[in-house]
Amino acid sequence: MSYTQDVLAGLRQRYQSEPEFLQAVEEVLLTLQPLMDKDDKYRKYKILERVVEPERTVKFRVEWVDDKGEIQVNRGYRIQYNSAIGPYKGGIRLHPSVNEGVLKFLGFEQVFKNSLTGTAIGGAKGGSDFDPKGKSETEIMRFCQAFMVQLHRYIGPTIDVPAGDIGTGGREIGYMYGAYKRLTTRYEGVLTGKGLTFGGSLARTEATGYGLVYFTEEMLKDRNETLEGKRCAVSGAGNVAIYCIEKLIQKGALPVTASDSRGSIYDPNGIDLAVLKQVKEVERASLTRYAELVPSAQYVPVEDYPEGKHFVWTVPVDAAFPCATQNELNEADARCLIENGCRCVAEGANMPSSIAAIDVFLKSGIAYGPAKAANAGGVATSQLEMEQNAGMTSWTFEEVDAKLHQIMVNIYRSVADTAVEFGQPGNLVLGANIAGFRKVADAMIAQGVI
Numbered sequence: 525m526s527y528t529q530d531v532l533a534g535l536r537q538r539y540q541s542e543p544e545f546l547q548a549v550e551e552v553l554l555t556l557q558p559l560m561d562k563d564d565k566y567r568k569y570k571i572l573e574r575v576v577e578p579e580r581t582v583k584f585r586v587e588w589v590d591d592k593g594e595i596q597v598n599r600g601y602r603i604q605y606n607s608a609i610g611p612y613k614g615g616i617r618l619h620p621s622v623n624e625g626v627l628k629f630l631g632f633e634q635v636f637k638n639s640l641t642g643t644a645i646g647g648a649k650g651g652s653d654f655d656p657k658g659k660s661e662t663e664i665m666r667f668c669q670a671f672m673v674q675l676h677r678y679i680g681p682t683i684d685v686p687a688g689d690i691g692t693g694g695r696e697i698g699y700m701y702g703a704y705k706r707l708t709t710r711y712e713g714v715l716t717g718k719g720l721t722f723g724g725s726l727a728r729t730e731a732t733g734y735g736l737v738y739f740t741e742e743m744l745k746d747r748n749e750t751l752e753g754k755r756c757a758v759s760g761a762g763n764v765a766i767y768c769i770e771k772l773i774q775k776g777a778l779p780v781t782a783s784d785s786r787g788s789i790y791d792p793n794g795i796d797l798a799v800l801k802q803v804k805e806v807e808r809a810s811l812t813r814y815a816e817l818v819p820s821a822q823y824v825p826v827e828d829y830p831e832g833k834h835f836v837w838t839v840p841v842d843a844a845f846p847c848a849t850q851n852e853l854n855e856a857d858a859r860c861l862i863e864n865g866c867r868c869v870a871e872g873a874n875m876p877s878s879i880a881a882i883d884v885f886l887k888s889g890i891a892y893g894p895a896k897a898a899n900a901g902g903v904a905t906s907q908l909e910m911e912q913n914a915g916m917t918s919w920t921f922e923e924v925d926a927k928l929h930q931i932m933v934n935i936y937r938s939v940a941d942t943a944v945e946f947g948q949p950g951n952l953v954l955g956a957n958i959a960g961f962r963k964v965a966d967a968m969i970a971q972g973v974i
Contacts, residue, residue: 527560528553531572542625544850544875548632549576551879555954556961558946569973571965578631580604581624584674586652588666599623600671602650602678602686605631608967610644611682613903615689616671617651618696627651629850630689633874634903636960637896640935641904648684650675656691668699676704681713681913687906688717690762690849694729698722713913716906720918725909727924728902732872733767734925735901735932736845736893737775740870742936743891743952752776754868757841757861758795759783759834760848761804761811764872764899768845769795781836783848784811787825788835791818832856840864847872855880862888871895886951897939897956904931 525533532553539545553572560566582602590596601624604612614634617627627649635647654667679686688697697717704714718724727734737751744750756772756779758765769779778794784804789795789811796818803813815823829835837844837857844866846853850873858881861869869885870893871877877885885892905928912918919927943955 526557527567528557528572531576535576539625542628544629545625545632547851547879548629548875551875551882551953552632552636552957552961555957558954559958559962562946565969566965569969571968574968575606575635575961575965576632578603578605578628579607580678582675582678583624586654586667586670586674588663588670590663590666591660596667598652598654598667600650600652600674601627602675602684603627603631603648604678604684605647605649606635606964606968607646608964608971609639610646612648612684613638613645613687613906614648614650615687616692616696616700617649617689618654618656618691619651620653620655622651622653626850630874633896635964636957637900638903639960639963640897640938640956641900641907641931642934642938643904643907643931645685645903645907645910648686649689650686651689651692654691656696661695664696665699668696669703672700672703673707675700676707679704679714681910685713685906685910686715687903693717693763694719694724713910716909718909723909723913725905725912725924726919726921727928728905728909729763730767730770730925731905731928732764732899732902733769733847734771735904735928736764736768736847736870736872736898737771738901738929738932739893739898739936740843740845740868740891741775742933743870743893744868746940747891750775751843754778754842755780755840756843756845757781757836757839757866758845758847759788759836759852759876760846760873761800762847764902765845765847766797766800766804768847768872769800770797772845773797777843779845780841781839782811782814783834783836785826786810787812787823787828789814789821789823790835790839791821793820833860837861838864841866843868843870845870845872846876848876849873850875851878853877853881855884857881858884862890867891869893870898872899874899882953886953889950892952894953894956896960897935897952900935901928901932904928
């Protein structure tokens with residue numbers, strides 16, 4: 525049994541109740557064997573056994589009072605995964621699906637994604653099973669304040685710098701930052717994704733979606749192609765999806781789909797970005813509202829999806845951008861995309877494709893950008909916000925966007941060159957995993973065993 529398989533066998537036995545975590549670890553470790561074969565130091569220092577375990581897991585209860593005066597109790601977490609190359613960095617997810625296993629998968633992925641950015645940030649993830657949907661502004665504020673009462677003990681600008689994620693936007697970050705400042709009496713860059721009036725960065729909202737498109741451009745350049753004129757399927761309707769759609773339109777592509785938890789829209793004329801922003805950012809409504817406002821759009825509720833498939837992946841397109849959530853694209857979806865002529869997939873969400881779907885993409889030879897490389901623009905720009913906070917300064921949108929663009933070009937080049945180095949040109953999964961892992965692992969070895 526190889527070193528990677530031996531470690532995986534132990535993890536499968538130990539963490540049977542954490543399927544998302546096991547999936548994330550398997551996807552990474554199985555591609556690292558060529559590196560293990562090339563250099564025995566990683567086995568000697570037991571790096572795989574060490575890197576798969578978080579440095580620290582913090583669990584706490586969150587007590588808050590709703591608008592009826594009733595006490596509510598949620599579970600809160602912070603998984604501080606690895607700080608070998610910098611302070612912990614990763615989002616806070618507020619969603620009923622949040623549990624320790626989900627956050628471990630996200631934190632593990634974050635370690636290598638952050639490594640690929642070339643900036644000095646380690647990996648972490650946190651959150652709660654609190655659901656902001658259906659809650660009033662004051663209920664959300666009370667929850668965020670209660671969450672920070674517990675979390676503030678474990679974070680700081682050179683310790684752990686959380687950010688937003690699903691369910692945690694600018695409003696929630698603002699409430700959390702206000703609570704942190706009140707609890708500690710310190711005004712410092714402890715959270716990213718803040719409002720522009722108190723240390724936030726221009727272009728942070730757009731960063732993940734824009735960065736995804738910049739990475740895709742680089743993939744296509746290596747194939748002598750561009751995004752110009754390409755029909756694109758995009759899933760999701762949050763920040764990542766909206767600003768992926770915006771940048772695709774700027775590049776001359778035609779995004780034709782979007783989706784939320786209730787259903788999907790297909791607009792053969794191309795998504796009307798202004799209407800999508802109005803519906804999702806202003807009204808915070810379902811995509812049924814988009815279909816009401818745009819006559820050319822078709823709305824398909826989840827219950828009417830083809831059996832075993834996500835509707836947006838059944839639409840014939842040239843490129844696909846999964847930007848919603850984990851495991852939203854399965855093997856049947858992947859085969860449907862390929863059969864319909866899709867030749868490019870770039871991931872905006874975290875681990876949106878199943879291992880079987882990834883296998884389909886790699887075997888087909890299409891341009892496939894895995895999440896930890898393709899969606900790293902968000903956390904990269906969060907690090908740029910940290911830089912601005914440390915210098916008590918603020919950069920223009922154009923300055924931040926230019927730095928983001930260069931970071932995504934550098935990520936692609938690093939990933940593509942690593943794939944070539946290990947004899948698998950074009951396999952960006954292998955390239956991303958080895959490039960991200962090697963930097964963290966070498967730093968761990970250099971710092972010794974404490």
